[in-house]
Amino acid sequence: MYKILLSWRYLKSRYIALASIVSVTLGVATLIVVNSVMAGFSDEMHKRLHGILSDIVIRSHDLNGLPDPQWHMDEITRIAGNDIEAMTAAIQIPAMINFRDNIQGQWITQPITLIGIDQSTYAQVSDFSEYLLHPENRKQLDFLLKEKNYGLGKKDRFPLSGWVRRRASSEWERDAVDAQIGADQIDAADIPDSPFPLVDDSGVEGQGVTVDGLEDRGISDVPFQGAAEPQIVFDPATEQHTGIVLGISICSVRGRDADGEVMDYFFALPGDDVKVTFPNTGQPPKALSDSFTIVDFYESEMSEYDSSFAFVPLSRIQDLRGMVDVESGTKSVSTIQLKLKEGADLNAVRDKLQARFPIQQFGYQIQTWRDMQGPLLAAVQLETTILNILLFLIIAVAGFGILATFFMIVVEKTRDVGILKSLGAPSGGVMSIFLGYGLSLGTVGSGVGLILGLMFVDNINTIAGWIERVTGQEVFDPTVYYFNQIPVIVSPLTCVWVVLGAIGIAVVASILPARKAAKLHPVEALRYE
Amino acid sequence: MSSAFELTYPNVPPEKPDHSQETLHPRLLKSPVVLKATGVTKSYRKGKVEIPVLNGVDIEVVEGEFQAIVGASGSGKSTLLHLLATLDRPDAGEIYFEDNRIDNLSAGSRDILRNRYIGMIFQFYHLLPELTALENVLMPVMINHGVVSYMLRRRKFRKRAKELLDLVGLSHRLKHRPRELSGGEMQRVAIARSLMASPRLLLADEPTGNLDRAAGEEIMEIIRELNAAYDVTMVMVTHDPSIAAQADRTVRLAEGRVESVSIQS
Numbered sequence: 001m002y003k004i005l006l007s008w009r010y011l012k013s014r015y016i017a018l019a020s021i022v023s024v025t026l027g028v029a030t031l032i033v034v035n036s037v038m039a040g041f042s043d044e045m046h047k048r049l050h051g052i053l054s055d056i057v058i059r060s061h062d063l064n065g066l067p068d069p070q071w072h073m074d075e076i077t078r079i080a081g082n083d084i085e086a087m088t089a090a091i092q093i094p095a096m097i098n099f100r101d102n103i104q105g106q107w108i109t110q111p112i113t114l115i116g117i118d119q120s121t122y123a124q125v126s127d128f129s130e131y132l133l134h135p136e137n138r139k140q141l142d143f144l145l146k147e148k149n150y151g152l153g154k155k156d157r158f159p160l161s162g163w164v165r166r167r168a169s170s171e172w173e174r175d176a177v178d179a180q181i182g183a184d185q186i187d188a189a190d191i192p193d194s195p196f197p198l199v200d201d202s203g204v205e206g207q208g209v210t211v212d213g214l215e216d217r218g219i220s221d222v223p224f225q226g227a228a229e230p231q232i233v234f235d236p237a238t239e240q241h242t243g244i245v246l247g248i249s250i251c252s253v254r255g256r257d258a259d260g261e262v263m264d265y266f267f268a269l270p271g272d273d274v275k276v277t278f279p280n281t282g283q284p285p286k287a288l289s290d291s292f293t294i295v296d297f298y299e300s301e302m303s304e305y306d307s308s309f310a311f312v313p314l315s316r317i318q319d320l321r322g323m324v325d326v327e328s329g330t331k332s333v334s335t336i337q338l339k340l341k342e343g344a345d346l347n348a349v350r351d352k353l354q355a356r357f358p359i360q361q362f363g364y365q366i367q368t369w370r371d372m373q374g375p376l377l378a379a380v381q382l383e384t385t386i387l388n389i390l391l392f393l394i395i396a397v398a399g400f401g402i403l404a405t406f407f408m409i410v411v412e413k414t415r416d417v418g419i420l421k422s423l424g425a426p427s428g429g430v431m432s433i434f435l436g437y438g439l440s441l442g443t444v445g446s447g448v449g450l451i452l453g454l455m456f457v458d459n460i461n462t463i464a465g466w467i468e469r470v471t472g473q474e475v476f477d478p479t480v481y482y483f484n485q486i487p488v489i490v491s492p493l494t495c496v497w498v499v500l501g502a503i504g505i506a507v508v509a510s511i512l513p514a515r516k517a518a519k520l521h522p523v524e525a526l527r528y529e
Numbered sequence: 530m531s532s533a534f535e536l537t538y539p540n541v542p543p544e545k546p547d548h549s550q551e552t553l554h555p556r557l558l559k560s561p562v563v564l565k566a567t568g569v570t571k572s573y574r575k576g577k578v579e580i581p582v583l584n585g586v587d588i589e590v591v592e593g594e595f596q597a598i599v600g601a602s603g604s605g606k607s608t609l610l611h612l613l614a615t616l617d618r619p620d621a622g623e624i625y626f627e628d629n630r631i632d633n634l635s636a637g638s639r640d641i642l643r644n645r646y647i648g649m650i651f652q653f654y655h656l657l658p659e660l661t662a663l664e665n666v667l668m669p670v671m672i673n674h675g676v677v678s679y680m681l682r683r684r685k686f687r688k689r690a691k692e693l694l695d696l697v698g699l700s701h702r703l704k705h706r707p708r709e710l711s712g713g714e715m716q717r718v719a720i721a722r723s724l725m726a727s728p729r730l731l732l733a734d735e736p737t738g739n740l741d742r743a744a745g746e747e748i749m750e751i752i753r754e755l756n757a758a759y760d761v762t763m764v765m766v767t768h769d770p771s772i773a774a775q776a777d778r779t780v781r782l783a784e785g786r787v788e789s790v791s792i793q794s
Contacts (some may be wrong), residue, residue: 001679002671009659419655422616423722424644425672426637522616526655 002420005428007436010409011444017437020405021445023398028449029456031391032490032500036382039486039494051127052300054088054337054367056350061363063093064281065332072336079356081501083344086124089333091116091317095278097250097310101267108267110250113308114278116317116333125339128311131300133158134270143243143313145295150270159269166271166293170236171244240275242316244292244483248299249307272292276310280321290320295400338441346370395502402441406434406513417517418525423466431518438510442503446491450499457488551590553792554777560591561627563730563762564613569622569632570785571608582608583667584785585622590730595753595762597773600782606766607734609782613764614647614732615639626728644673648723650733654715656707662718663703666690669726687780693721697751713744724761733765737772748774 011017013500058076060066069089077084095114100107119141123129129138133150145166251268268274272294279285292312300306307445312453314333318324342348346368353366371375410417417430456463464486468474566588570583582605590596600606611617613624615631623692624632631642643649656665668685671679678684692702697717709717716736724729735751737745748770755761765776774793781788 001674001676002668004676005664005671006657006659013659415655416657419657420668420672421640422614422643422649422651422655423669423672424640424642426640428670523611526651527615 002236002425003433003436006416006433007440010413011436011440014409017402017405017409017441018444021398021441021506023401024395024442024445024506025449025452027391027395027398028446028498028502029453030394032450032453033387033456033497034387034391034392034492035384035494035498036453036488037460037486038380038387039489039491042377042384043489044487045376046299048302049373049376050369051130052302052305053372054125055340055346056338056353056366056368057372058336058338058353059092059365059367060334061088063071063279063285063334064364065091065323065334066336066364067332068328068330069333069336070330075356076336076338076353079352080349083349084338085341086121086339088118088121088125088335088465089314089336090118090122091323091332093278093317093321093334093335095247095276095310097274097276099251099268099272099274102269102272103265103267108251110245111308112250112276112310114276114317115309115311116314117311118129118314122311122337125337128298131298133248133297133299134162135296137245137296141245141296143273143295145240145246145293147242147409150296152257159266159347161270163271165269167237171270173236178434180274235272239297240291240293241291243284243295244274244276244310245296245298246274246295247306249293249303250310269296270296272432276312279315281323283428285426288320300521331390392501395505398445398502399505402438402506402509403512406438406510407516409437410513410517413517414520414525417520418527421520421522427518429522431514434510434514434517435507437504438507438514441510442506445506446499446502449502450495454490454495457490460486553594557591557777560593560718561587562625563592563594563627564588564590564764565625566609566613566624567618569612569624569766571605571612571617575650577689582785583612583619585786586782586787588780588787592762593756595756595763595775595777596765597776597779597790598764598766598782599768599770599773599779600788602768604782605785606782608765610732610734610766612792614649615642623638642671645726646729648726648728648731650716650719650723650731650736652735652738654707654719654739656715656718656722658707660715661704661706661711663687663690663698664705666693666721666725667719668722673726682705690721690725693724695716696724697721711744712740713747716740716744716748718782720748720755724755727740729762731761733763735767736765737767737769745769 023044058066058072066072073087073089076087092113092115095112096109097112098107098109116129123141127460129141132138132141134146135149136146146162148160148162148164149160160168182299246268252264252266254262254264257263274292274294275289276292277287280288296308298306298311305425315331318331318333324330326333338349340346350371357364357366359365420430421427469475557701564587569586570581571583571600572579574580579734585632586605586609588596588598588609592753594696598606598609608617612619612632615624616632619632623630626642631639634642656662656712657668660668667686667690670682674682674747679781691703694717698722699714699717699721701712702718707718710718733752737748752763752765753775756763765772777793779791780794781791
């Protein structure tokens with residue numbers, strides 16, 4: 001009983017000891033914040049990566065792909081059918097994209113990864129459709145240009161896109177040609193202003209009127225006198241090329257506007273045409289080129305993918321490249337992607353498939369999404385581990401602070417120890433007073449740290465904004481990171497471990513002083529002044 | 530007041546009084562021996578030099594007796610008291626408490642002895658500064674009992690502690706910390722504490738040595754009353770001849786030996 005009473009009274013009457021555990025408090029708070037942010041970050045990465053990549057990918061090493069996909073899919077169903085929820089075939093080839101920059105009017109060429117997808121099944125194996133910007137495409141992608149309403153979730157910040165833009169832009173171009181033909185000398189003032197401002201503002205209705213006027217004129221007015229093939233008339237105001245879904249960063253850059261708000265600036269938008277150049281299946285491959293119309297953007301917020309992925313219909317790619325197996329007449333694909341049922345063992349299914357399609361015989365690369373992003377995930381994990389070790393060292397340093405403070409307190413309390421011993425308190429009891437003192441200091445310190453840490457985590461974005469205002473430094477720059485907000489996940493288990501660890505260190509640090517107190521000779525201790 | 534102080538003494542058959550007791554106060558003549566030390570020696574080392582403090586001391590304390598140990602500074606009287614209280618071990622000689630040898634007991638047994646059978650009062654009061662007067666008095670039973678055991682009997686203990694503080698005239702200072710009390714009040718708290726466990730023997734080390742005359746006399750009055758009215762056996766170290774004059778028996782130490790024993794009758 002006296003142990004608890006005295007530990008408690010010492011705790012209440014020694015504020016200097018509380019100061020010695022401020023470092024425990026800070027260490028615990030920092031550990032919890034860091035772990036929550038790292039967990040949030042890595043969880044967000046996992047989600048994103050997993051959303052982009054399907055569970056298991058069977059990839060042909062050869063660009064010409066694996067022949068007879070239906071036979072492969074039947075085999076896969078036969079082997080692991082119970083675990084498979086969805087399956088799709090796709091083609092993934094390197095390509096070049098070429099389009100006109102509508103900010104400066106220059107031509108832009110970029111390398112991309114061209115992916116031919118089966119739009120009816122592709123969305124089932126990953127979160128692909130969630131990353132599209134048009135609401136109808138999210139439901140079901142059909143590679144057809146929509147009238148308007150692009151920029152889901154971005155609302156007024158997304159420029160006018162779709163058929164509205166396509167018609168306006170073709171009219172503008174026609175006017176420009178008219179003006180060139182009609183005038184003896186070109187006057188810059190004759191060329192009308194660009195009808196598509198970067199931001200979809202209140203002028204939308206006005207443009208609509210223009211477009212209506214254009215339709216009134218009819219196609220007969222089209223001044224194609226000088227065209228090489230006048231019999232094939234492709235009217236960009238009413239027709240589109242094959243649809244293409246572009247990664248949003250292929251044709252946009254992220255920057256800040258005059259007010260310091262993060263903005264995307266687009267070089268091309270849904271409704272514009274692009275040219276894509278890709279290799280055919282010949283030996284050696286020759287470059288093929290075809291026109292596509294942007295029908296949507298793909299925004300996964302993983303810059304690696306947003307800046308390279310371009311999706312087109314699978315059959316179009318197969319036809320253009322001539323990916324037809326001469327013998328069987330089947331069309332090849334380059335990857336087969338699987339989505340497994342909830343709770344299925346990823347690695348087990350992968351191993352089964354690897355056993356069925358041994359690499360020596362087929363040359364396929366069969367990987368889970370974790371395998372594909374292993375290095376990135378491992379790097380995040382390593383960072384978390386190292387940060388944890390470093391921060392625990394901070395708490396260990398705090399432990400030495402407690403050790404020193406406790407030695408001082410034991411010296412100060414020498415007489416009390418003598419009194420207790422003269423009243424018959426055993427050495428073990430005296431020791432446990434100081435151990436209990438350490439325990440309660442550790443508990444208070446890490447408890448306060450826990451609360452501070454959780455409060456910090458809870459308001460981390462507010463705090464980040466506050467620090468930004470005070471220091472003028474961007475804490476979490478959305479133009480650099482993948483996220484607009486700092487993601488956090490508080491793991492109760494981690495909190496428990498951190499708190500237990502901190503309390504443990506406080507108790508361990510109090511062992512030596514407590515032993516010193518227990519070993520004091522009562523007569524010497526009573527004589528101590 | 531009388532209900533407050535119930536010392537529970539065992540039924541020890543009275544020893545046959547020996548010749549030295551013949552001159553003791555008649556009420557003590559048939560009392561059993563509570564404490565007995567024979568040939569106790571103790572020396573301290575200071576560096577390489579060994580300083581003898583006690584060179585074969587024999588004393589005897591009977592139940593109900595008020596014995597004073599006097600002597601000059603350095604005569605070893607405090608050391609003797611510490612040995613009697615089992616706070617320290619003698620180098621040679623034997624100490625008996627109610628016929629049980631206690632100088633060679635294990636640390637645990639000596640802790641129990643000090644906690645339940647021997648009460649101590651010090652010159653510098655030795656109260657715990659973080660605790661209130663009441664809590665200080667409760668300390669011996671808190672040490673004796675675990676959390677559960679103490680909490681179960683809490684009311685009883687607190688009642689007794691309050692009665693003891695009332696006995697020493699401090700019932701109005703229960704919640705005060707030692708630093709809020711005067712020297713005399715602190716010593717009265719210490720006396721109440723020494724009585725808490727109903728000990729069979731009180732050892733006092735110059736209880737008035739740090740007090741002014743008036744406070745010292747108040748303390749002595751309480752001690753005398755305890756001894757006279759409640760038969761508390763008391764061994765008191767003092768260098769004040771007027772206090773020694775009130776004792777039943779006075780042992781004078783000089784240079785580590787018993788110089789003389791004077792008996793008051």
